[in-house]
Amino acid sequence: MEVANKLVSAGMRLANNSTVISVCLVGSFIALSARSVKQQNKIEALEAEKDSLIKSNKATKQTMWDWKQQLYAEAGTDSAIVPLARLKAIYGEAPTPPIAVKEDSKSADAKFVV
Numbered sequence: 001m002e003v004a005n006k007l008v009s010a011g012m013r014l015a016n017n018s019t020v021i022s023v024c025l026v027g028s029f030i031a032l033s034a035r036s037v038k039q040q041n042k043i044e045a046l047e048a049e050k051d052s053l054i055k056s057n058k059a060t061k062q063t064m065w066d067w068k069q070q071l072y073a074e075a076g077t078d079s080a081i082v083p084l085a086r087l088k089a090i091y092g093e094a095p096t097p098p099i100a101v102k103e104d105s106k107s108a109d110a111k112f113v114v
Contacts, residue, residue, distance in 0.1 A: 014020050068091070075084040088094035 074080060075082055075087050
């Protein structure tokens with residue numbers, strides 16, 4: 001019991017000692033600074049990766065655009081396998097003709113329910 005009291009009183013003296021508090025605060029500051037530096041390095045690496053991906057995406061889009069233009073040019077010739085109008089419909093650049101649905105007047109009356 002006496003040993004426990006001595007330990008508690010020593011702990012209280014250390015807790016009230018400003019040097020111990022200052023050391024703990026400096027240690028916390030160093031730990032937070034190290035974490036901040038690590039996070040900053042990670043952010044910079046992610047930004048560099050983002051720039052690389054943006055450049056890659058732009059190059060891919062340009063390549064796809066060039067291929068599409070070449071495909072349209074080849075489809076415009078007389079020996080094309082797929083006609084130009086069909087290609088434009090596939091890519092959504094030309095309106096597709098609406099499909100006409102024929103309905104009988106009897107079936108229209110049968111669908112109407114009150």
